[in-house]
Amino acid sequence: MLTGANIPYDAIVIGASAGGLDALGVFLPMLEAGLPVPILIVQHISATSDSFIITYFDRMCKLKVKEAEEKEILEPGCVYFAPPDYHLLVEADKSISLSNEEKVNYSRPSIDVLFETASWAYGNRLIGIILTGANWDGAAGCELIKKGGGLIIVQDPKTASISRMPESVIERFKPDYVLPLQEIGPLINKIFNSTPTQ
Amino acid sequence: MVVQELNSEILPQDPQAIEIGLLFEGIYLRYGYDFRDYGKAHAKRRIMHRMVISGINSISELQHRVLYDESFFHLMLQDLSINTTEMFRDPEFFLSIREQVIPVLKTYPFIKIWHAGCSTGEEVYSMAIILKEEGLLNRTQIYATDFNPSVLQKAREAIYPVSQMKDYTRNYIKSGGKSSFSEYYNARYDSVIMKKILKENIVFADHNLVTDSVFGEMNLVMCRNTLIYFNKSLQDKVVGLFRDSLVTGGFLCLGSKESITFSPHNIYFEPVVSKHKIFRLKY
Ligand SMILES: C[S@@+](CC[C@H](N)C(=O)[O-])C[C@H]1O[C@@H](n2cnc3c(N)ncnc32)[C@H](O)[C@@H]1O
Numbered sequence: 001m002l003t004g005a006n007i008p009y010d011a012i013v014i015g016a017s018a019g020g021l022d023a024l025g026v027f028l029p030m031l032e033a034g035l036p037v038p039i040l041i042v043q044h045i046s047a048t049s050d051s052f053i054i055t056y057f058d059r060m061c062k063l064k065v066k067e068a069e070e071k072e073i074l075e076p077g078c079v080y081f082a083p084p085d086y087h088l089l090v091e092a093d094k095s096i097s098l099s100n101e102e103k104v105n106y107s108r109p110s111i112d113v114l115f116e117t118a119s120w121a122y123g124n125r126l127i128g129i130i131l132t133g134a135n136w137d138g139a140a141g142c143e144l145i146k147k148g149g150g151l152i153i154v155q156d157p158k159t160a161s162i163s164r165m166p167e168s169v170i171e172r173f174k175p176d177y178v179l180p181l182q183e184i185g186p187l188i189n190k191i192f193n194s195t196p197t198q
Numbered sequence: 199m200v201v202q203e204l205n206s207e208i209l210p211q212d213p214q215a216i217e218i219g220l221l222f223e224g225i226y227l228r229y230g231y232d233f234r235d236y237g238k239a240h241a242k243r244r245i246m247h248r249m250v251i252s253g254i255n256s257i258s259e260l261q262h263r264v265l266y267d268e269s270f271f272h273l274m275l276q277d278l279s280i281n282t283t284e285m286f287r288d289p290e291f292f293l294s295i296r297e298q299v300i301p302v303l304k305t306y307p308f309i310k311i312w313h314a315g316c317s318t319g320e321e322v323y324s325m326a327i328i329l330k331e332e333g334l335l336n337r338t339q340i341y342a343t344d345f346n347p348s349v350l351q352k353a354r355e356a357i358y359p360v361s362q363m364k365d366y367t368r369n370y371i372k373s374g375g376k377s378s379f380s381e382y383y384n385a386r387y388d389s390v391i392m393k394k395i396l397k398e399n400i401v402f403a404d405h406n407l408v409t410d411s412v413f414g415e416m417n418l419v420m421c422r423n424t425l426i427y428f429n430k431s432l433q434d435k436v437v438g439l440f441r442d443s444l445v446t447g448g449f450l451c452l453g454s455k456e457s458i459t460f461s462p463h464n465i466y467f468e469p470v471v472s473k474h475k476i477f478r479l480k481y
Contacts, residue, residue: 071430092238100423121239
């Protein structure tokens with residue numbers, strides 16, 4: 001496991017929409033415990049959904065999974081989901097803000113809002129990942145991360161249950177990686193040099 | 199010779215963060231509105247948004263505009279004050295009010311309630327409806343405040359799009375409504391206006407939570423979805439203001455993602471319904 005100054009990135013942001021829960025169900029459990037960075041996720045979800053998905057993913061994953069809370073400081077090895085009906089923002093001091101301002105790209109939470117503020121906070125020390133989905137939320141945010149020197153990974157549209165969202169990123173610029181879902185988890189483990197723990 | 203250590207407070211900052219700091223400093227000096235302790239990520243998004251729609255290329259250019267053009271400042275005030283609201287927002291919260299808070303209020307001869315950050319008034323009228331159904335409205339004085347004069351004007355007018363009534367009716371029923379929601383408004387074309395009887399005991403007033411002072415002797419303070427736009431230290435300061443405005447045993451009601459758990463004032467409150475962020479000032 002890499003530590004301290006050897007870590008190449010400081011955070012991972014992920015956006016997913018239609019089909020995303022299944023995709024995350026494949027991707028998240030592949031990540032090894034002790035990932036040295038936090039993961040923030042916007043999954044488009046109905047405004048009134050309960051916290052079932054959090055409990056479900058927490059049980060399935062080696063990493064701790066929770067709903068993002070207002071003003072909490074991001075911890076390495078923890079996965080934060082945007083709460084239903086709130087935008088998730090990252091502050092420069094690496095803490096979380098929530099907001100219920102108007103929808104962005106018809107979505108609240110919006111992937112662009114997370115990616116944009118995370119890009120301001122982390123600059124080139126950020127990885128952005130776009131998974132399956134039926135709209136274009138996240139594409140602008142990915143471009144911003146890319147311009148800021150961060151790394152962009154996109155699920156191969158051919159393997160996504162709905163290809164629109166990954167395609168809308170690829171139409172704007174060339175992502176660093178376009179991969180089938182099964183290969184994204186191992187890539188993240190490799191980037192952070194995480195080896196399976198016994 | 200002693201070499202002075204570099205103070206971490208003055209480490210180089212992102213130039214845009216500096217520009218935004220200067221912009222807010224300028225707005226404060228020029229107009230008295232203090233955004234210096236608002237959440238930075240949120241504020242920056244709103245500023246960028248304004249720059250795009252007004253075709254402004256830099257924050258410094260925006261600063262010039264705002265300092266010399268008061269009408270432009272009012273546009274920015276709308277940008278920075280997020281006014282999203284609805285009637286009986288989070289119906290379970292209002293159900294808790296009905297079940298846990300109203301029975302206590304019923305024991306008082308006279309009740310004072312403060313809605314801080316009331317936006318366009320939907321939350322205030324929701325509360326007035328509950329008070330009416332519980333037979334408390336005629337002995338309650340409601341103060342509804344916001345720092346944005348345009349939303350206060352809308353709150354006073356109490357005119358809302360008829361298209362929203364379906365959702366609001368559903369919320370009203372879920373919140374334990376005892377009557378029919380349509381009894382509380384008159385519909386006309388595509389708008390509705392809330393009935394006068396709800397308004398009689400409401401005073402709408404301009405009040406800035408950052409720069410104005412306490413509202414005394416409240417039995418209940420409701421401030422929902424406003425503190426989330428403030429940074430931690432400003433949140434703590436404003437919770438202090440609420441504490442000073444409440445009578446002992448008075449209720450503090452916050453938004454569903456807001457809490458006082460990590461605030462230095464926490465020890466003075468006890469939870470009434472933790473899940474719905476209803477607290478009470480301890481005796
Ligand atoms: C999102 S609305 C909340 C409306 C309502 N309480 C609700 O939860 O549905 C937030 C309101 O807080 C007001 N606000 C923001 N900063 C304020 C301040 N410093 N003083 C008073 N009101 C403020 C805004 O103008 C806006 O109307």
